[in-house]
Structures are given as structure tokens and as C-alpha cells.
Amino acid sequence: MTAFIVRRLLYAIPTLLAIITLSFVLMHTAPGGPFDGDANLEPEILDNLKSAYNLDKPVSIQFISYMNGILHGDLGPSIIRKDYTVSELLRLGLPVSLSLGIKALSLALLMGGVLGAIAALRQNSWVDYTVMTLSMSGIAIPNFVVAPVLTLFFGVYLNLLPVAGWGDVRHQILPVIALALPQVAIISRLMRSSMIEVLRSNYIRTARAKGLDHRRIVMRHALPAAILPVVSYLGPAIAGIVTGSVVIEQIFELPGVGRYFIQGAIDRDYPLVMGIVIFFATAVIFMNLLVDIIYGVLDPKIEVE
Numbered sequence: 001m002t003a004f005i006v007r008r009l010l011y012a013i014p015t016l017l018a019i020i021t022l023s024f025v026l027m028h029t030a031p032g033g034p035f036d037g038d039a040n041l042e043p044e045i046l047d048n049l050k051s052a053y054n055l056d057k058p059v060s061i062q063f064i065s066y067m068n069g070i071l072h073g074d075l076g077p078s079i080i081r082k083d084y085t086v087s088e089l090l091r092l093g094l095p096v097s098l099s100l101g102i103k104a105l106s107l108a109l110l111m112g113g114v115l116g117a118i119a120a121l122r123q124n125s126w127v128d129y130t131v132m133t134l135s136m137s138g139i140a141i142p143n144f145v146v147a148p149v150l151t152l153f154f155g156v157y158l159n160l161l162p163v164a165g166w167g168d169v170r171h172q173i174l175p176v177i178a179l180a181l182p183q184v185a186i187i188s189r190l191m192r193s194s195m196i197e198v199l200r201s202n203y204i205r206t207a208r209a210k211g212l213d214h215r216r217i218v219m220r221h222a223l224p225a226a227i228l229p230v231v232s233y234l235g236p237a238i239a240g241i242v243t244g245s246v247v248i249e250q251i252f253e254l255p256g257v258g259r260y261f262i263q264g265a266i267d268r269d270y271p272l273v274m275g276i277v278i279f280f281a282t283a284v285i286f287m288n289l290l291v292d293i294i295y296g297v298l299d300p301k302i303e304v305e
Helices: 002-029 043-052 059-071 086-121 126-140 143-157 169-199 202-209 214-226 228-232 234-251 257-267 270-298
Strands: none
Touching (some): 002 059, 059 270, 086 126, 086 169, 086 214, 086 234, 086 257, 086 270, 143 169, 143 234, 169 214, 169 228, 169 234, 202 214, 228 234, 228 270, 234 257, 234 270, 257 270
């Protein structure tokens, strides 16, 4: 297992390097710049600003300078938020994004697992059809559509929940639900198909033939096996929640890393966008590795070559 982890970490290095390179090139070749909104600046002042952030040099030189800073743990200063470095903004926004992501993932696993198991146990009944219809709707409708609908219904019409800000638990309900719903839909379908397959397996038939209680068969024998595909999906689920949080934080005006990313992209704040891209990419790579390790622990049949 140790050799497997080391190999995966070594594979992550070129992957992360490719992501950084592609993101850097795309950001610097896109039209516009961080100082385009300052139309009243004198040419000399504009040249000095570009020189201060190395924007007056060729893209290749800028990339080498940026990579040198990364190797020394320096993500650079924010161009637009002049009083902060990128590392400081990440430290400010990370608690909000992390709290939002953990709660959304927990809700998705709980609701998706329960709904999928119930649909499998009531296969071809109205319960099964209802769950699958809702899950297909959840997959088809993106969270940037769900979020305004939830805001309009629960916040404006019913006036039950706040629609913006990050304060007490009531402020977190709508963002967490909006972020979790697509993953609830996918996990429920995955859990249903896995549960049906497990319930038809030979060892479940043997348990039934021995007269074991149905509840015990489901809880002790079927669920632990059926949940393995869901565990393997945690990597893509985490990636989906990370990317979804970028939109959700902007819609609900949450002071998280995702909102900084959107604002940085609009303002062409190159160091801020690059720092968040590196953070998100590293988090997704690490979580995929962690999921693979957990899957290997839960399933003893898995061998690491």
C-alpha cells in the first residue's frame, strides 16, 4: 500500500503541473487585463503597475517566475485586493468553503444512500419510480438553476430562510441543499443499482435459505457490499461539489474560496485565480487518493499491484 501511495503521489506531480500550465496560459492569453477598468490612469503609471506584477514581460518569463514562487511557497499578491496575498485570501475563504462542502457531501451520502436503498428494496413499485424520477430530475437540472428556485420559493415567497450571507445555521440550509441535490440524485441511482445486484447474489440467497431475518440480511450483509460503488464514486462527487461550490457561493454571496475565484476571473486577478486553481486541483487529487485507500480497506478483495 505504501508503494501504491508513493506512485500515486508521483503521478500527481505531472498532472498538477499540466493543470497549472494550461490555466496560466489560458488566463494570460484571454482578452483583457486587471487594469483595463482604470481608464483614467496615465500611461507611465500603467506601465509601472504592469512592471510591479511582471505583466510587462513575455508569458513564458512570467510563467517561470510564477513557478519559482510556487516552489518557494509563495502564491503571490492579489492584484485587485491590494491589501491581501493569495494565501491570506485562501485562509479567509477556506473555512466557509470547507464547511459548505463537508455538509453538502454528508447530506448527499445520507439522503442518496437511504433513497437508493429504499428504491432497491421496493423495486418496480411506486416508491422506486418516484425516487428514480426525482433522481433523473436532479441530474438533469444543474445547481445554478436549483439555487435561484430555492431562493425564490423559501426566501422570497415563504420568507422562511435567508437567501444570502454566511451566519447561523439558517443561512447555510439553502446553499447546502442546492449544492448537495445533484449528488443526491447520482448517489441514489448508484446505490439502487448496486443494492439490487447484491440482493440477487448467491450469498444473499444462502442467508435467506438459512432463515435469517430480512432486516439482518439487509443491514449486515447487503448494505456493506452495496455501498462500495458509492465509496468509489466519492472522488468524482468531491470534484462535483468543489466545482459546484464556485457557483453556489456566488449566488448566495458566501465569503468562500469559490466566490473569490469568480470575482478574480472577472477582474483578471491572475495570481488569485491561479492560487485557487492550484488549491482545488490539489484537493481533488488528494481526495481521489484517499477514496482509493478507503475502498481498498473496505474491500479485502482489492489488491494493489
